[in-house]
Amino acid sequence: MDPAAFRRHGHALVEWIADYRARVETLPVLSQATPGEVRAALPARAPEHGEEFAAVMADVDRVLLPGLTHWQSPNFFAYFPANSSEPSILGELLSAGLGVQGMLWATSPACTELETLMLDWLVAMLDLPPAFLSTSAGGGVIQDTASSAVLCALIAARERATRGASNEQGLSAAGMPRLVAYASSQAHSSVEKAAKIAGLGRELCRAIAVDEHFALRPDALERQIETDCAAGLRPCFVAATLGTTSSNAMDPVAEIGRICQRHGLWLHVDAAMSGTAALCPEFRHWFAGLERADSYNFNPHKWMFTNFDCSCLWVRDRQSLISALTIVPEYLRNPATEAGAVWDYRDWQIPLGRRFRALKLWMVIRHFGVEGLRREVRRHVALAQQFAAWVRADSDFELAAPAPLNLVCFRHRAGDAFNQELLERLNRSGALYLTHTKLEGKHTLRMSIGQLQTEERHVAAAWSRIQAEARRG
Amino acid sequence: MDPAAFRRHGHALVEWIADYRARVETLPVLSQATPGEVRAALPARAPEHGEEFAAVMADVDRVLLPGLTHWQSPNFFAYFPANSSEPSILGELLSAGLGVQGMLWATSPACTELETLMLDWLVAMLDLPPAFLSTSAGGGVIQDTASSAVLCALIAARERATRGASNEQGLSAAGMPRLVAYASSQAHSSVEKAAKIAGLGRELCRAIAVDEHFALRPDALERQIETDCAAGLRPCFVAATLGTTSSNAMDPVAEIGRICQRHGLWLHVDAAMSGTAALCPEFRHWFAGLERADSYNFNPHKWMFTNFDCSCLWVRDRQSLISALTIVPEYLRNPATEAGAVWDYRDWQIPLGRRFRALKLWMVIRHFGVEGLRREVRRHVALAQQFAAWVRADSDFELAAPAPLNLVCFRHRAGDAFNQELLERLNRSGALYLTHTKLEGKHTLRMSIGQLQTEERHVAAAWSRIQAEARRG
Numbered sequence: 001m002d003p004a005a006f007r008r009h010g011h012a013l014v015e016w017i018a019d020y021r022a023r024v025e026t027l028p029v030l031s032q033a034t035p036g037e038v039r040a041a042l043p044a045r046a047p048e049h050g051e052e053f054a055a056v057m058a059d060v061d062r063v064l065l066p067g068l069t070h071w072q073s074p075n076f077f078a079y080f081p082a083n084s085s086e087p088s089i090l091g092e093l094l095s096a097g098l099g100v101q102g103m104l105w106a107t108s109p110a111c112t113e114l115e116t117l118m119l120d121w122l123v124a125m126l127d128l129p130p131a132f133l134s135t136s137a138g139g140g141v142i143q144d145t146a147s148s149a150v151l152c153a154l155i156a157a158r159e160r161a162t163r164g165a166s167n168e169q170g171l172s173a174a175g176m177p178r179l180v181a182y183a184s185s186q187a188h189s190s191v192e193k194a195a196k197i198a199g200l201g202r203e204l205c206r207a208i209a210v211d212e213h214f215a216l217r218p219d220a221l222e223r224q225i226e227t228d229c230a231a232g233l234r235p236c237f238v239a240a241t242l243g244t245t246s247s248n249a250m251d252p253v254a255e256i257g258r259i260c261q262r263h264g265l266w267l268h269v270d271a272a273m274s275g276t277a278a279l280c281p282e283f284r285h286w287f288a289g290l291e292r293a294d295s296y297n298f299n300p301h302k303w304m305f306t307n308f309d310c311s312c313l314w315v316r317d318r319q320s321l322i323s324a325l326t327i328v329p330e331y332l333r334n335p336a337t338e339a340g341a342v343w344d345y346r347d348w349q350i351p352l353g354r355r356f357r358a359l360k361l362w363m364v365i366r367h368f369g370v371e372g373l374r375r376e377v378r379r380h381v382a383l384a385q386q387f388a389a390w391v392r393a394d395s396d397f398e399l400a401a402p403a404p405l406n407l408v409c410f411r412h413r414a415g416d417a418f419n420q421e422l423l424e425r426l427n428r429s430g431a432l433y434l435t436h437t438k439l440e441g442k443h444t445l446r447m448s449i450g451q452l453q454t455e456e457r458h459v460a461a462a463w464s465r466i467q468a469e470a471r472r473g
Numbered sequence: 474m475d476p477a478a479f480r481r482h483g484h485a486l487v488e489w490i491a492d493y494r495a496r497v498e499t500l501p502v503l504s505q506a507t508p509g510e511v512r513a514a515l516p517a518r519a520p521e522h523g524e525e526f527a528a529v530m531a532d533v534d535r536v537l538l539p540g541l542t543h544w545q546s547p548n549f550f551a552y553f554p555a556n557s558s559e560p561s562i563l564g565e566l567l568s569a570g571l572g573v574q575g576m577l578w579a580t581s582p583a584c585t586e587l588e589t590l591m592l593d594w595l596v597a598m599l600d601l602p603p604a605f606l607s608t609s610a611g612g613g614v615i616q617d618t619a620s621s622a623v624l625c626a627l628i629a630a631r632e633r634a635t636r637g638a639s640n641e642q643g644l645s646a647a648g649m650p651r652l653v654a655y656a657s658s659q660a661h662s663s664v665e666k667a668a669k670i671a672g673l674g675r676e677l678c679r680a681i682a683v684d685e686h687f688a689l690r691p692d693a694l695e696r697q698i699e700t701d702c703a704a705g706l707r708p709c710f711v712a713a714t715l716g717t718t719s720s721n722a723m724d725p726v727a728e729i730g731r732i733c734q735r736h737g738l739w740l741h742v743d744a745a746m747s748g749t750a751a752l753c754p755e756f757r758h759w760f761a762g763l764e765r766a767d768s769y770n771f772n773p774h775k776w777m778f779t780n781f782d783c784s785c786l787w788v789r790d791r792q793s794l795i796s797a798l799t800i801v802p803e804y805l806r807n808p809a810t811e812a813g814a815v816w817d818y819r820d821w822q823i824p825l826g827r828r829f830r831a832l833k834l835w836m837v838i839r840h841f842g843v844e845g846l847r848r849e850v851r852r853h854v855a856l857a858q859q860f861a862a863w864v865r866a867d868s869d870f871e872l873a874a875p876a877p878l879n880l881v882c883f884r885h886r887a888g889d890a891f892n893q894e895l896l897e898r899l900n901r902s903g904a905l906y907l908t909h910t911k912l913e914g915k916h917t918l919r920m921s922i923g924q925l926q927t928e929e930r931h932v933a934a935a936w937s938r939i940q941a942e943a944r945r946g
Contacts, residue, residue: 001559001840003491010487013563017570018480031582035814038586046594050842053560056835060567067583072572079580079804082826084572086474087526090486092569094533096780097490099545099557107552109504110540113511121519144617145824155670170674171644172651178643189800190825196797197628197823199672201643245804301826307569308828324669327662331552331718331910331919335897341508350670350823351618352663353555353774355781362529367474369523424808437804446804 001053009053016057017089024073025453028430031069038067069433074453077462078435080245080273080407081450085305087367091360092307102354105342106334112345115142115358118365119312125370126278126298129291132314134343139318141348142357144309146272147190148350149297152313152321154181154194154237157266157294159324161236167324171199177234180204182224184216184251186244188270204233213402214249214439216240222259229263237266240293242286243274246437247401247409247444250274250286257292269293272311273450276303277381277405279374286404294320303380303406303450304373306364310357313348322347376452380406383459384449390463396470400444408447409439412470416443425469432462474526482526489530490562497546498926501903504542511540542906547926550935551908553718553746553880554923558778560840564833565780575827578815579807585818588615588831591838592785598843599751599771602764605787607816612791614821615830617782619745620663621823622770625786625794627654627667627710629768630739632797634709640797644672650707653677655697657689657724659717661743677706686875687722687912689713695732702736710739713766715759716747719910720874720882720917723747723759730765742766745784746923749776750854750878752847759877767793776853776879776923777846779837783830786821795820849925853879856932857922863936869943873917881920882912885943889916898942905935 001009041063071082102111119140123132132138143149158166161179169176179200183191185207195205206228209220225235238260240251253269260267269290275298277283290296295315300306315321326347328337336342346352365373384406391397391410400409411419420443423436437444445466449459474482514536544555575584592613596605605611616622631639634652642649652673656664658680668678679701682693698708711733713724726742733740742763748771750756763769768788773779788794799820801810809815819825841849857879864870864883873882884892893916896909910917918939922932 003495006494006559006563007487007491009559009563010491010566011484013566013570014480014483014487017567018476018483020570021479022476030579033582035578035582035809036586038583039590042587042590044590044593046598046838047842048844050845051839053563053836053840056560056839064583064587067581067586068571068573069579069581071574071581079574082572082574084569086479086482087529089566089569089572090479090482090526093483093486093562093566094490096557096562096565097486097493098541099555099562099780100541101544101552101555101781105508106503106542108540108542108544109506109508110511110537113509113540114515114537117512117515117517120517125519145826147824147826151670151823158672166672166674167669168675170651170668170677171672172649173674176645178645189802189805193798193800193823195643196640196800197624198670199631199639199644201639201646202641204643245802307572308574308826309824325666327666327669329662329718331908332662334908336508350624350666351620351782353618353620353781363526365519366524366529367526369520371521372523435804435807 021072024070025075027070027073029070029073029075029433030427030430031067032430033067038063074451074455074458075432075462076451077447077449078433080302080448082301082308083303083305083450083452084307085364085452087363088305088307088360091363095356095359098356100356102356103346103352104332104334104337104344106336111356111358112343114362115345116343118358118361119314121365122312126275127284128296128314131291131316132296137318138314138316140312140314141345143311143313143349145311146188146270146297146299147193149311149313150190150239150268150270151194151197152325152349153266153268153295154198156321156324157237158198160266160320161234164323178204179236180206180228180233181237182206182208182221182235183239184208184210184241186210186214186246186249187239187241188245191239210249214244214247216251216256218252218255218259221256225259225263235263235265237268239268239270242269242271243405247439248274248404248407249401250404253293254289257289261292266294267292268295271298273299273302274405277377279370279377283405300361304364305452306361310361380449383454383456384408387447387449387459387463394467400439400442406449409437409444410447411442411444419443419445422469426466431465494545497543498548500543500546502543502546502548502906503900503903504540505903506540511536545924547924547928547931548905548935549924550920550922551906553775553921555774555781556776556778556923556925557780558837558925560836561778561780561833564836568829568832571829573829575829576819576825577805577807577810577817579809584829584831585816587835588818589816591831591834592787594838595785599748600757601769601787604764604789605769610791611787611789613785613787614818616784616786616822618784619661619743619770619772620666622784622786623663623712623741623743624667624670625798625822626739626741626768627671629794629797630710631671633739633793634707637796651677652709653679653701653706654710655679655681655694655708656712657681657683657714659683659687659719659722660712660714661718664712683722687717687720689724689729691725691728691732694729698732698736708736708738710741712741712743715742715744716878720912721747721877721880722874723877726766727762730762734765739767740765741768744771746772746775747878750850752843752850756878773834777837778849778925779834783834853922856927856929857881860920860922860932860936867940873912873915879922882910882917883920884915884917892916892918895942899939904938
């Protein structure tokens, strides 16, 4: 593509995206496509000769758009938000245009240094423990997802518990302790996935009971740790959650931290969605006790308007992470690394390569400013609290869990089948998109509010629609 | 950012990127920044109030650019290429603008279906075994990197070897076999990293001897397998490489495949960079024997003009991969998945979330067409062969390894210290960027040719510069 054509197509695409964002609220949120429909509308084989870019964009409109579920719609209330914003889109574009690799400091110093600085900025913005600053023994890194972050933390914990022996001899070596990980029964599936990948096994990833607010019960945790110790197992890792995916439950991190300290366990805290709330002083009480965490993770790609992927992981002791993941083949040796003066982020993650993801985070923070980000968080929390009040005021419905921030779990009182049917009808309508969970065995709807473009009118329309569909029975 | 501002800044950024690509060859390829320099030029804390986008772009020019190593420069001959192209940049922009999640089919059907189709297109484009087609028992997925791909393959192999028991009980359970993985001594560090992460341990990741062309010796592999079996260990996984990072060595996949079949081992083939060469029939002889591979990986983000990250992984038996990685919590259940009619790619990878990476691959393939991609590959191979001929013709230099495709390993005859000093002077000049390796213990320079914008004049200028610097002594 010659430079003039790139300019022309690039400008057209910028316009297309601006138009898309303007009209996305008019599109059915959940794609109505049936399995195989998108594929069937495209050629079965690659073209032998190059095609015009305009032909590709025509297929985007004709084939792909109807096959998309519109995560950037203001009527998207499913899962957790996977938010984007204009400055973030521009940051991703710039990253693609530069096309640099940040695996080593030397392969693009700015890529590493801006990332370290952004993670330090966030420590101050979120009032995180100073131990996470790069200027201390800790530091932060951008991962792709919270799943990868918890896996890295677990590997570091595994190596700390075996003093590097599991990396050397493997977990099946004679005399290797049987390591145990813990998380609440409400924790994200990524904890169990990490335990499997890291070789601990599902059975040694204990699901700890929760209290009436779906938060981990510290007494149950400590009892299980003691039982496991008595059985000759070696507890090594606890994943606490601030804002579970199911119901936004907040585990009591301070108490869990004391237990971890007492028993010498690595404490990882996953605040993937809710971590953004720590921007606001009035929500910081949920984050009390973080100073006892060995690692902490939150995703700007969920509720901080930075498009996927951008998941921030901090560790208190960076050497424990680096020594668990580093390998230095000859072809990656370079003077800066050898001198020990720089950080090489390939030692902080599973993959080797990495793109310049700090750019979009930098653009988002500078565009909004800390105050601007706080304003959006407060707006979303207020909308969710308004929604919860509407649910509370309607005797046909009930709240299914506390709503500490921007997720409201609720259900119609008519039972599981009714709620399931209600959800399907709502989603089929295309007017909004909600997902569900099970709480105390009951089918529960989740209203997750975190889209940048979501205003009060969207939430009000959603509630009206839910009420109307429910009345239709 | 209001829509009008997004359009304005978006257009300016498209112009900036077009200008950058035009002038990148005039910039020093390897950044001359010193540790801490970039960070020191930026504020220590986030701004309280939002800033103008133009101020951010001014800092890009003033602070970031001098801190970048320019991977898209036509004078970039280091590592392997991490290539970009105009249609790929536009694809990444569109993906960011849409901001959809492809973790489940239901979360955006087009995201899953276009990806499956692209991986099927590539099977035909690269003449890969039909067993990798989604219409067979296999199929393909886009991973972030070859590191994650080999980890996923190893986990699947681990579970196949233990019939799922290691996922359930963990590798340290009583009676669990001690699993062994194999790769050549020249294999990428990601194999050892995967063995550590998966709990096998470094000691059970055997480095197999290579022949005079740095390719794995099948006899040495089989001997080691037999030794390990005799010692009561359980061989389970071989990673063969087509185009090692160090010297582009080609392991004999057909013979290795026969050994794997004989002993019941999972064969993973990593062709991260060189896989693109299979576009051209005249290079396909290197890929003979792939029909015996259980998994195969190549990276369009290296030599197929698709920007990072885009790493394609195929498996012969998708159930073996899915069953090793799947977990289905309630909040991810949905009718399409339950009906079994669709693929959910979250079960094919480590992370849960995933962005719409197939878009850029689709745009690249449609823009170039298969014939256009072949033309670039042939051009790069011809340039590398020309460079190798120049080296051969200069009695001060020697080739250090065969150059089957687009990587030339060479050295000055004056010894290690001279080559090391030569490399540092060349890179410091900013005129080009080369990296090194060690072959037979000797410091060796690597000339890796795969940039879209690299023309004969760049390669000729690089060789003149190398000769001139060497004569300066």
